[in-house]
Amino acid sequence: MDVPVEDIERAHRHVAYVPGDVALWPQLTGTEALHLLGNLPGGVDLAFRDELIKRLLLEPDRRSGRMRRATGRRLP
DSSP: OOOOTTOHHHHHTTOOOOOSSOOOOTTSBHHHHHHHHHTSTTOOOHHHHHHHHHHTTOOTTSBGGGSOHHHHHHOO
8 A cells, every 4th residue: 555654544544443243225236336336536547446336247237135134245
């Protein structure tokens, strides 16, 4: 990450917490959930999002309530 320890605010942009049981919106597809979260302040880099979907082998068109537990953990 190349972020100095003293720059806490910048470091926090690179850290996330994923609980053991992720409770995504079961009625939304992965794509819909990503779109919803991408509209939060700060925006989203669409090219990077698409790269992560490919690299993590996500199935964004499936409803999140029907995803395998391991797949659900990979989604924001």
